[in-house]
Amino acid sequence: MAKRQLELIPRNEKKERPAKKAASKPAIVRATPKTAAKRAAPKAAAAKPAPASKPIVRLTATDLAARQREISVSEFFTKNRHLLGFDSPAKALLTTVKEAVDNALDACEEAGILPDLVIVISEISETRYKVVVQDNGPGIVKAQIPRIFGQLLYGSKFHTLRQARGQQGIGISAAGMYGQLTTGKPIRIASHTGSKKPGHEYEIQIDTKRNQPVIVSERELDGNQPEPDKEKRAVQRAFDHGTRVELEIEATYKKGRHSVDGYIEQTAMANPHASVTYVAPDGERHEYARVAQELPKAPLEIKPHPHGVELGILLKMLHETKARNIVSFLHGEFSRVSAPVAEEIAKAAGLAVSMSPQKAAREQAESLYKAIQAAKLMAPQSNVLSPIGEELLLEGLKKQITADFYAATSRSPAVYRGNPFLVEAALAYGGGSLPGDELITMIRFANRVPLLYQQSACAITKSVIQTTWKTYGIQQSRGALPAAPMVVMVHIASVWVPFTSESKEAVASYPEIMKEIKLAIQDVGRKLGLYIRRGLREADAEKKRSYIEKYIPHIGIALQEILGIDDKRKEKVCATLKDTLERSRNND
Incomplete structure (x- = not known):
């Protein structure tokens, strides 16, 4: 009977569950005027209409x-000074020191004067320093001082193909611009062109909008140059x-290899013809x-070479x-x-020999360019460079x-x-002085x-990394x-060094340049390999001799027992053996 009653209930009809016990009533919180205002505020805000969105303003080409x-x-490098x-x-x-020193050395060498430089860095505060660089170069004429130090991309070296430290006409004026940006103070220049001529002193800033010098002050100087720093009488x-x-x-x-101290030390190494006096911010003097x-x-x-x-x-x-x-153009404007x-080049390009170069169209210039590239020309002159030289490299x-x-x-x-x-x-x-368990030092x-x-x-x-140093007995991962107690120094001299950036901190990886660097390193590497192998042979021979010397007395005793000789004869035999060993050592 119970089963039938259950079947009468429809499947989709759920049984009523017993009602749950009533939950305990929450505590009544009486609203104060403040809480009532807070509760009413969101409702009031929600009741306000949303502000209308601003229409998008479309700009015209005008x-x-x-x-x-x-x-x-100047404006560009003001915002991108990291490039310099x-x-x-x-x-x-x-x-800053580098740019001033480079200019000083170039000026002295171009005038045929042995450089005599004084560099003084004084600490004004923890984050502010005064840099003074003085040279004995030819000086600068009055009219050129403002533009050299107060205008970027102004110089005498950019349009010439000649080996020089400076290339772009940016360096020293950029240093002055940096000082102007960070301290608000102008760069000060004093220059003399001779003992019988008055000198001139300028204070200059850069108008970055126009890239033009602004003369803050100028005066004429009598006698010799002012001293680099009155506080540094030494x-x-x-x-x-x-x-x-x-x-x-x-x-x-900061001190260290990448500091001003390291730069000046390496500059003296690469320029043995220069005398440099350097006073560091801590007062330490280096000669x-x-x-x-x-x-x-x-x-x-x-x-320029046509190729x-x-x-x-x-x-x-x-x-x-x-x-x-065209003929006079090619002969007069290019080397070799x-x-x-x-x-022959003009004829190969299909151009008339008497054609005026100024009237050449782009298509004609391209034909001339292809003919130049196909022509067999002598390599550029090689006697125009000024290397340091093996002897001075070793002395440095x-x-x-x-x-x-x-x-x-x-x-x-x-x-x-x-x-x-x-x-x-x-x-x-x-x-x-060189650590043996560290990577080599690169200069x-x-x-x-x-x-x-960089x-x-x-x-x-x-x-240097691509050189197989294990061939020369040096460990390299x-x-x-390589890891060895060694310093490797490489110098590149060129009429135009291909730097990777305007800051001139690394040389670009041209295949021709890397090939020559490897060949130079392999040359000194072979000499080093001979020295290391000779040292190993000598050490091995010395080890063997030490063993023989150790056992010579025992050999004498054995001979004495076998031959029955007296002590005097035994000592003579031992002395003869030692003498023979010493002669073989000298022959090696």
Whole structure:
């Protein structure tokens, strides 16, 4: 009966569940005037209508055109000063000193004067320093001082193909701009061109909108240059001619390989003909005496090589030349192009020999470009470079680094993109001053200027890593610098060093350059390998001799027992054996 009653209930009809027990009533909270106002506020806010969205303003081409502005090079580098090496306070101090020292050395060498430099860095506060660099160069004429120090991309080296430290005309004016941005103070320049002529002192700032110098003050100087720093009486120098540059910048001073101290030490190493006096911010004085009493061979200016000129540059040269015909243009504007060769190139390009270069169209310039690339021309002149030289490389290394073995080499000049360049390498190995369980120390130079940053991005470092050092008895992990008590120094000299950026901290990895670097390193590496193998042989032979010397007395005793000789005869036999051993040692 119970089953039938259950079947009468429809399947989709649920049974009523028993009601749950009533939950306990929550405590009553009485609303105060404040809480009532808070509760009412959201409701009131929700009741307000939503604000209407602002209509999107569409700009016309005229509106966009009105916003276009010309950007001066000073404005660009003001916002992108990291491109020039001013990306950190520590690096800013180094870059400032570097640019001033490079200019001083270039000026002295161009005038045929042995450089005598004074560098003083004074701490004003923890984040502010005054930099003073003084030289005994030819000085600067009055009219040129404002533009050299107060205008970016102004100089004498950009349009010439000649080995020099500076290239772009940016460095020292950029340092002045950095000081102006960080301290608000102008750069101060004092220059004398001779003892019988008055000197001139300027305070200059840069108008970054127009890239023009702004003269804050100027005055005429009588007598010799003012001293580098009145507080540093120990380094006072008076020159009849020369330039003194003073800047106040925001920076930090740190010791180490990548500091100003390391830069000046390496500069003295690569420029043994210069005398450098350096006073650090802590008052410590460093004297780097002149090692070479003669100036290096003066580099010569050359004309561009045709194989290194691109089509756009060729077209520009055609329109700007003063030559009257194509033959005189090729012969006069390029190196290694004689008149007969120029005539052959013109004919190969399908151009009339008497054609005016200024009237050349783009198609004609392209035909001429292809004919130039197909022509067989002599390599650029190689005697225009000024290397340091093997002897001075070794002297510089020995002066700064104590080691057991030194080697140096200077390669013959080579060419990349039509520009001649030359690679020199030197190394110092062993000695107690070099750590044996660390990676080797790299010292890189480009046109005698130390390169302290971006080591891993430099063609020099890549070439050293790609060299098989195990061949010369040096341990090396894959893809890393070798580990040994060794310093490797590489110098690249060229009429145009291909840096990876405007800050000139690393050399671009052109295949021709890397090939020459490897060959130079392999040359000194072979010399090192001979030294290491000879040392190993000598150590092995010495070990064997020590064993023999150890057992000579026992041999004497055995002979005495076998032959029945007396003690005097035994001592004589032992002495003869030792003498024979010593002679064999000397013969080895």
